[in-house]
Amino acid sequence: MTMTNQKPFIAGNWKLFLTSSEAVELVSTLQEINHEFEEAQMVVIPPFTALCDVHITLQGSSIQIGGQNVYWEEQGAYTGEISALMLKDVGCTYVIIGHSERRQYFGETNATVKKRIKAALSHDLTPIFCIGESLEEREKGETIHKVQTQISEGLEGFNEDTVQKIIIAYEPIWAIGTGLTATPEQAQEVHGFIRNELSEKYGNETGSCAIILYGGSVKPANTFSLLKEKDINGALVGGASLKAESFIEIAKEAIKAYKEK
Numbered sequence: 001m002t003m004t005n006q007k008p009f010i011a012g013n014w015k016l017f018l019t020s021s022e023a024v025e026l027v028s029t030l031q032e033i034n035h036e037f038e039e040a041q042m043v044v045i046p047p048f049t050a051l052c053d054v055h056i057t058l059q060g061s062s063i064q065i066g067g068q069n070v071y072w073e074e075q076g077a078y079t080g081e082i083s084a085l086m087l088k089d090v091g092c093t094y095v096i097i098g099h100s101e102r103r104q105y106f107g108e109t110n111a112t113v114k115k116r117i118k119a120a121l122s123h124d125l126t127p128i129f130c131i132g133e134s135l136e137e138r139e140k141g142e143t144i145h146k147v148q149t150q151i152s153e154g155l156e157g158f159n160e161d162t163v164q165k166i167i168i169a170y171e172p173i174w175a176i177g178t179g180l181t182a183t184p185e186q187a188q189e190v191h192g193f194i195r196n197e198l199s200e201k202y203g204n205e206t207g208s209c210a211i212i213l214y215g216g217s218v219k220p221a222n223t224f225s226l227l228k229e230k231d232i233n234g235a236l237v238g239g240a241s242l243k244a245e246s247f248i249e250i251a252k253e254a255i256k257a258y259k260e261k
């Protein structure tokens with residue numbers, strides 16, 4: 001199965017923000033004006049505690065839901081963890097895996113990323129697999145090497161069919177929550193590399209159909225120029241997805257950019 005990228009893919013990662021009632025209020029607003037961004041694939045990724053209520057609020061909507069992380073065991077004595085089965089149960093179709101904040105603060109490694117991706121896929125959850133370099137790595141000219149290693153270790157042993165079910169999000173760590181965005185050229189360079197790498201390792205179809213998102217200080221003002229780039233298929237938005245107004249503007253800018261591609 002390959003995914004299509006006819007529509008821009010806009011996902012809002014709400015991180016450790018919003019209570020359940022705040023999350024419901026936000027998705028209710030999005031839902032009301034859903035028709036304004038029908039031409040984008042919209043996904044909201046609330047904290048675990050809000051998933052159930054958000055799912056109920058979004059019944060029948062085209063806006064989809066994701067989890068922010070997943071443990072690789074389905075059930076057991078793993079206090080504090082959430083499994084793919086549980087995410088499915090509350091309506092998730094996507095899950096973020098290997099976000100740099102998980103890597104930085106919670107000891108996530110490429111090896112654990114791989115286990116989580118496998119667990120997600122075994123329950124038909126689409127992984128949004130995050131990769132990206134730190135400022136120090138960029139300054140030392142190690143960006144491509146870093147991203148290449150994350151791909152080869154995170155996807156180690158996977159075949160073409162499996163890789164075709166995975167969305168990749170390139171999120172340069174230095175651009176996350178800092179207000180610094182990669183320029184469209186900087187982002188395109190890495191996205192182009194990722195697509196080529198996927199083509200080389202998993203065949204042309206895998207590379208050409210891959211959905212590759214950009215994340216890191218995406219806001220309405222920079223969405224158009226980023227999404228116009230050939231290999232950028234959407235955005236993984238943090239801060240600007242917490243307000244309906246800016247999230248909707250981002251979707252509209254993305255749709256505009258896609259029309260002009």
Ligand code: 13P
Binds near residue numbers: 099171216217238240
């Ligand atoms: P910001 O958009 O707040 O920089 O966050 C990006 C991000 O980490 C999305 O996963």
